[in-house]
């Protein structure tokens with residue numbers, strides 16, 4: 001059974017995770033986020049969706065092609081009777097000419113004409129060439145030979161002549177009623193008149209050519225030769241005919257052509273028709289002109305006077321600009337832009353088009369488009385996807401430790417490290433590289449050294465998944481605390497199994513059963529109570545129960561069947577990186593597949609380089625590092641970011657190219673606004689099919705409010721979208737909330753709580769929507785309205801600034817005066833204000849007075865001190881933050 005994460009699959013398909021998530025959403029396949037695992041069934045569903053899309057596109061193309069063909073036929077049919085009319089109109093005039101060439105008229109034969117027309121339509125080209133041949137010779141057989149000679153001598157002339165004479169036959173037939181049989185074919189080309197007449201009377205050759213040229217709708221169709229109006233076309237037709245047939249004397253036919261052309265306007269009732277005809281001629285001429293221009297430019301480019309065949313197959317790596325794609329197809333960009341317009345896409349020459357659009361255009365031109373994955377995706381995917389199951393061997397689990405503050409994470413990490421690492425690596429000097437390995441019962445476990453969830457969320461936000469198992473540390477004397485819950489939610493969101501380490505059991509007030517009891521509320525039920533979560537009682541301080549804990553970790557690892565191919569292409573994730581003064585950029589990487597060797601060329605994020613040296617956590621220099629081994633590498637040309645994936649490249653040039661490509665892509669992405677869910681555009685995104693499930697993080701001042709909010713939010717019932725609370729908690733909005741929201745594309749709802757300045761900044765950077773409320777009803781109505789597309793907040797709060805309370809003074813009759821320092825923005829006298837204590841809003845009202853020294857002032861800017869009193873509120877404490885804000889009318893987009 002194939003298991004692939006959404007983002008990996010997206011990469012494989014050269015799409016974004018969001019697109020895959022959207023498709024899965026549309027297919028009603030439940031999926032949490034880009035880290036979710038896709039099974040065979042899901043992949044099958046997505047693939048059949050793609051197949052459907054392709055099928056529909058092909059059907060549409062077929063319909064369009066059919067429509068185009070019908071239109072063309074219709075146009076042709078329209079032109080044909082007119083051609084007949086025009087012939088009839090010019091016949092008297094041409095008769096005058098014909099009088100001078102009696103032979104041609106005398107030989108007129110209706111059946112022959114019909115025959116000629118039919119055959120001519122069947123194969124113009126063949127007839128053109130035959131016509132040329134015959135123009136030189138009396139004898140048909142000999143003509144052909146001569147014609148071939150001509151062909152060989154001058155391909156160009158042949159082509160021009162051929163093109164030119166293209167439509168000649170109809171006039172030829174209609175007007176002169178030329179000789180059947182042989183002329184039936186010859187008459188396809190205006191020049192045939194010349195040849196025919198030449199057969200009878202060499203002196204009339206020129207005139208006849210002129211007729212042929214004139215009679216010519218070919219002039220219209222082949223308007224690129226300057227024709228299109230019959231007359232000049234006739235002239236040129238004669239000339240080209242002369243060339244093609246190897247006969248000079250174009251001048252005369254041109255003159256002869258003028259006469260009939262002049263007669264045209266005099267034909268009764270022909271004026272309007274002439275105009276229509278001209279319009280159509282103009283259009284056809286334009287089309288032909290483009291085609292010729294293209295052919296010519298190709299001939300020029302070719303330099304051999306022969307058009308290089310247009311490509312029938314092209315290969316692309318991904319989206320490219322219209323101009324570049326036109327170059328690839330060897331077509332004019334204007335042609336592509338026109339086709340795009342027909343597809344309903346307005347594009348400029350520099351605009352990028354995706355591979356689907358390219359495929360449609362290519363098929364329009366009869367070109368097969370091959371889309372190959374860009375090198376980097378290919379390289380990264382190859383590691384995940386293409387390892388032969390037989391080559392996979394078990395690998396050590398990678399473990400992260402999480403838990404509430406002071407519950408003993410660091411002590412546990414140190415305890416494991418000291419008891420296991422230094423003991424096994426004789427003489428090794430433990431050094432901090434961000435991760436380490438311990439050995440237990442001849443098996444290895446890799447620990448990520450960063451306690452807490454920072455690394456976890458940063459990596460998840462970057463689409464990297466390094467953790468296989470999480471140890472949740474809960475102090476037995478303290479029980480489940482807010483960060484414990486947060487850790488559970490992080491692990492759950494990333495689908496990482498949890499092993500609970502009930503710590504501090506050495507303490508007299510330790511109550512492990514209470515911890516178990518509390519954790520059941522979060523779905524962590526101990527095995528002895530019928531659940532499937534492993535609980536290990538430990539004392540990190542006293543080094544008790546560590547061995548058992550590690551054995552449990554191995555047990556969970558066994559269930560997970562963690563495997564990798566040590567022979568595969570080395571790839572992995574950057575755990576942390578820094579710039580070392582002496583050694584340059586150093587990065588701790590976790591090898592996740594293959595075996596990394598000294599000398600390998602590595603690409604990590606937007607950096608690359610040859611691995612100069614590798615050191616493990618005990619300070620030992622390594623030559624190779626297999627799966628799940630954390631090593632510090634030197635040799636990169638820059639400092640990559642934690643969470644960047646690395647891959648080994650075969651050659652340096654490829655690595656450099658990839659990095660350059662990534663850098664420019666990164667730049668482009670920075671320029672585009674990252675699309676995140678915000679309440680304001682929620683409805684639009686629902687309509688576009690981007691959101692089927694709205695992830696929400698709920699933070700409130702007290703637990704009671706949290707529960708009340710969550711219950712109400714979960715009850716919101718709007719068809720097409722479901723609200724899912726992925727994390728909730730009492731307390732201020734923290735950076736960790738923002739990180740989780742960013743990784744899970746969630747919005748944060750704050751009730752009587754505020755984010756601190758740093759959190760706010762990060763939220764802005766990450767484009768995480770934080771919504772702050774004071775009334776539960778507002779939360780409900782705004783969420784519901786947003787989901788129904790009716791969100792219309794007319795007023796939006798605009799924060800003016802923050803002031804920190806540094807001193808308080810109690811003044812009788814006035815109350816508590818807060819001696820403040822404006823840390824950012826400004827305080828204004830008429831602003832509304834809220835008092836925030838440890839992230840919780842304790843007061844909301846108005847500023848009562850704002851003073852600088854003893855004077856009332858209208859506003860105080862950043863960096864200045866001031867005295868503030870709040871309306872009807874005196875419980876101000878040092879360390880509180882006063883936030884000044886106003887309500888502004890906001891126009892909704």
Ligand SMILES: Nc1nc2c(ncn2[C@@H]2O[C@H](COP(=O)(O)OP(=O)(O)OP(=O)(O)O)[C@@H](O)[C@H]2O)c(=O)[nH]1
Pocket residue numbers: 403404405406407408409410411412451503504505506507538539540541542
């Ligand atoms: N009695 C007892 N004390 C412990 C035990 N484990 C940790 N402690 C103590 O608990 C306190 C906090 O431990 P840390 O390891 O710093 O906790 P932490 O979770 O890493 O804390 P932060 O890094 O602040 O998140 C320290 O004083 C430890 O000595 C234990 O098993 N028994």
